[in-house]
Amino acid sequence: MLGLLLAGPGYAQQAAPPPTPAKEITKPAKPRKLTRKERKELARRAAVDAAARQRPNLSEKDREMSEAYFVDGVRFLLLEDYNKALERLLKAYALNPTNAAVNYKIAETNLLSGNLKDATNFAQVAVKLDPQNAYYYLLLAQIYASQKQYDEAAQVYTTLIKAVPNSNYYLFNLADLYMAQGKLNEALAAFEQAEQKFGPLDEVSFKKQQIYLKQNNLDKALQEGEALITANPDEVRYVLAQAQLYATNNRLPDAIRVAEKALKQDPDNPRARMILADVYRQQSNAPESERQLKLAFESTTLDIDNKVRILVDYIKQLPNPALNQTAQDLAAITTRVHPKEAKAFSIAGDIQTVTGNRAAARANYLQAIRLDNSRYQIWQQVVLIDAELNQVDSLLTHTGQALELFPNQAPLWFYNGVGYQLKKQPGKAIKSLEYGRKLATDNPELLAQFDTQLGDTYHELKDFAKSDAAYEAALTFDANNAQALNNYSYYLSLRGEKLDKAKEMAGKLVKQNPDNDTYLDTYGWVLYRLKDYAGARQQFEKALKTTTDATVVEHYGDVLFQLGEADKALAEWQRAKKLGGASSLIDRKIKDKKLYE
Structure with missing residues (x-):
């Protein structure tokens, strides 16, 4: 009981008390969290037990004072008031310096407050005073590790395992410490010693595999994998891990063989399909790779986040004629299998966007918004597509809906203003553009776009002074x-x-x-x-090499007339009228064969 009480809740100990060795390790159940009142009582009882081990010549009065200081110190330590804790504990130490528990708690307090030198000294003394208490060793090892003194920490674990009965469990701590140092052979030796004590353990086999791979000993790593499969014939995850190991190390036929073995155990396993897809891709078997990937995407057990990550990788390679359709198919599967996931439709919209299918992209984005309207980026994509498709009614509808959710987003006000301008409602356009401009003061580039649009809109209102000022402001920036x-x-x-x-x-x-x-x-x-x-x-003649725009054609006719080529001018005016979109004066020009401006 004393050992447990003095360890404190979750500070120095790295593991529970060592269990009795057996074929399999059963870690002790995690203790419930104690109330503050219970912690105080345990600390008091700890003090009483510690007092029993004090020097026999300690007076009764000093004994009581030492107990009181110790209890107070532990209480303040639990409250994380390390200064007061250390003050009380040092008073207890002054009365009874050979008490191991007092030295241990002083060491722990110094560790938690960052005084590693004193923490080391007091922890060393605690171990010497009570060499059978595993927690004292663990604290000392932790202190050494905090100072990157890994050799010393390893030596403490070695001594602990030898000196304290039933402490072979700490072989795992020792092995992990060796792995952290890169001492792979020593780590292997510790793991093998642990296996001799406790029998084969899955976690140990995985760690041994990691060591063998770091040592470029693939055969040994594969042997560990086969051992895991043999020991756990019903565990498909070990089969998959082995298949992945083969694939990673370019043993592709073996990877296919083991992945197909996994599929016999679990025909719908998406991870096996993913491994096969990757292997077939490496073998340049694109059709089979694509088939396996689509089968993986059909599975609901391959979660949406994994699918999104794969599709993001596709987006980085798009547009690509060889990949566009595959990416679109995978996105369609994702939305079908996950019809209530906004991110499924969002990523599908992204793929349709980069492959040039704007209408389909917008449909997916809008479905994503129906499921989750909180993502501004999706609204922005919808608005951009509305503008690119020149669908003004949709632009006004969607910017209006988005502004109810994101009223401080200047780009939404910009496109809302553009929409009203295109609808020939310049007054409303000015209102939106001027408001949005105030929100864009920290974005000079966007501010210039507002100014340019305001220049156009004020021109429509024949407010030429404001129009010119807006253009000048835009050109000042760019x-x-x-x-x-x-x-x-x-x-x-x-x-x-x-x-x-x-x-x-x-x-x-x-x-x-x-x-x-x-x-x-x-x-x-x-x-x-x-x-x-x-x-x-x-x-004009340069322009007409690449356009048949009626305005350009009409302008060309005007300049021909001014140059005295009236017949040619008439022919160009007639062509402009036929094209459609010429000025309101075009009929008079043609009828009178005369220039009107």
């Missing part, structure tokens, strides 16, 4: 902002204002993007407004 350069210069040309500035911006953009028909058209129209008709013609 002087090469293509949307701002193009729209700002084009709108200035329409207004006939700051045309030199417009020319500079449009020319810069065309220089950076010489084949972009939209930018060529803008530059051409700026030159047109500057009455540089020859230069404008040159830009």
Whole structure:
């Protein structure tokens, strides 16, 4: 009882008291957690027992004082007040320095408070005073290990095993310590000694396998695996571990043989299928590898997180014509097998996104949201796809729903504003964009996107001062902002204002993007407004090499008319009308064969 009481709850001891050796180790049951009142009573009883072992010439008064100090010290130690605990325990030590229990508790208190030097000294004394108490050895070994004095710690375990009866259980501690040091031969010897005492143990076989693998002794490692299978014929996990060992070490035919053995025991085992899939992949047998992987994914016992990890690995390799369909099939299986898992639909949406199937991706994301609407990233993906597909109603619906959950996310306000702008509701667009802009002050790049969009929207409202200011703000952050350069210069040309500035911006953009028909058209129209008709013609003709846009064709007709080629101009106006999308003046131009602006 004294040994148990003085050990304290969970501080110094690393294991329960050593059991009687047997064929199998039965660890003692974990004790229930004591109440504070019970701990106090146990500490008091410990003090009484310790007092019985004090020096016989200790006076009764000193004995009582020593007991009281010791009990107080243990109480403060339990409360983790190490300063007060050490103060009381040292007073007990002053009265009775040869009491092993007092030395042990002082050592433990010093260890917990970080004073390893004193902890070592007092623990050494405790062991000398009571060499039959296993806990004292364990504390001393722990103190040495804390100082990375592993040789000394190993020696303490060795002495413990020899000196204390029924302590062979600590051979496992000794072996683990050797493994941590990289002393593999010594660890093997300790494990083998333990097996001699307790018989074959699964955990020991696994650790011996680890040692043999570190020693590049594959045959010995495999022998341990076969021994485990023989000893546990109904345990499929040992068969799978052996198959994995073969696969990892490029013994592929053996890996297939053992994995198929596992499948005979458990036909639906997904881990066996995964091992086979990997082996067949290494053998360049893609069809069989894919078949095994799909069979593994069909199993509900392969949890969703493992499936997601595998699919993430696929995403890293996509898009890839050789893998796209497989990835999509695996994602479809995952959503079918796990219909209530949001992450299944989320990863399926990711795969559809990177393989270019936007509509299917959005459908999966929306199902993920129905199951769990708390992930902002999924909402963001839905909104981005709405914008890419130019589905304005969906964009407004989804941004509205998302903003109810994430009102402080500036990108949602941006796309909500874009949606209203596309719906020709510039007032609502301005409201969303201005609000979102306030939330984006710590993100200059996003702020520039807000400014560019505000420039476009204020232009629609004919608030040209605010429009120009917004474009200027966007270009202050990014002087090469293509949307701002193009729209700002084009709108200035329409207004006939700051045309030199417009020319500079449009020319810069065309220089950076010489084949972009939209930018060529803008530059051409700026030159047109500057009455540089020859230069404008040159830009329009470049643009028409890659586009049949009605606006560009109509502009080309306008510049031809200005250059005195009225017949050619009429032909271009007629072509623009036929294409659809020309200006409201196109019919008058054609009817009167005359330029209207």
